[in-house]
Amino acid sequence: MLHVDLDAFYASVEVLKDPSLAGRPVIVGGVGGRGVVSSASYEAREYGVRSAMPTVRARRICPDGVFVPPDFEAYKAHSNRFREVLLAHTPLVEPISLDEAFLDVGGATMLFGDPPNIAARIRAEVEREVGVTCSVGVASTKFVAKLASDHCKPNGMLVVPADGVLAFLGPLPVGRLWGVGKKTGDVLSRLAVRTISDLAATPEPILARLLGAQHATHLSQLAQGIDDRGVVPYEAPKSVGNEETFEHDVDDDETLLRELLALSGNVASRLRADGYRARTVTMKVRLATFTTLTRSKTMADATDVGADLYRAVADLYKALPGQRRRVRLLGVQATGLVPAGAEQLALLRGERWGDVERAIDRIEQRFGSGSAMPASLLDRSKHGHQF
DNA sequence: TCTGGGGTCCTAGGACCC
């Protein structure tokens, strides 16, 4: 297994776009008052800037930083080239995000040599074709390959042979394991479990009581170096969602409903673009206090029409108890996805809105996003949201 | 520190059916 991870990907692409940024602390993230850091160049990391850190804090500790809003079009374009390079070595590529992927190179050794050789080839080719350096972990299991690439960043390569797995894992802090975040980390530290070897030595029943049986078994296995998960080249998406944190909390129902309309429209058009319909729609409301509520509704028929999603989420919103809630974030998520194959059914039912929105899709394809929208969204920008 | 937006997976309770 190989785990290939592009170094400081978004920040590196920004440097490619503007070479004068080379060598400077580049920080990509939400530039508004409530944004967080998505990616920081290694120069910025020297100041202590990290992913997921609030941008305001990053500005404080790195006042000389170059702060750039994300440009996903550019990242996607570079990511596609990255994947081309990987796919040239094996079809067994499992992308984890725009900037990392697992590869099963077990079947590629006749063509390209042993796995460390393949890793070296990929590193050279990625740098040449994408213009960004990467780090590669090589191991017999996915999660060890992932930890290995982590260990050799940036611009490195680490091979962990099968008989070296336990020695490699043992001293690492448990938080490095996939699936151990803040909460699980806290639980483990109360058990005085700090390293992966501590975890491997903890009886599974004790873990199960505190973490649930499933989670306990999984972590216990990983700590012992056991991970039989294979590379999964493609999986159908299970949900499509869109959410937005407002620059300032909003307490006006009319504005919030209009926002739900916009989010519903965005989700629906992405469903159509990807060829799915959804049976369940979930509304997410984060209050000023950061308390987060979700309400969902499952419909009799799957839909890819924004007006249908909006009808459901507007009802869910209106059914919330209380009034004049101060809302920080609204979201709309579609789940229960089914391929939109049996397309004719809607036409037989004489559905109108679907036709209108598909026409909008065509207009936006020709004239760009935002060139057609429901009239009630036209003056939305007056209300001080960011788009 | 004052907390994004895109996702995945899991749990637990209740309704409902046989």
Next chain:
DNA sequence: TCTGGGGTCCTAGGACCC
């Protein structure tokens, strides 16, 4: 009459990942 067991679907919340 005074309460089984299994399965599926739906809903709400939460942990985690990049």
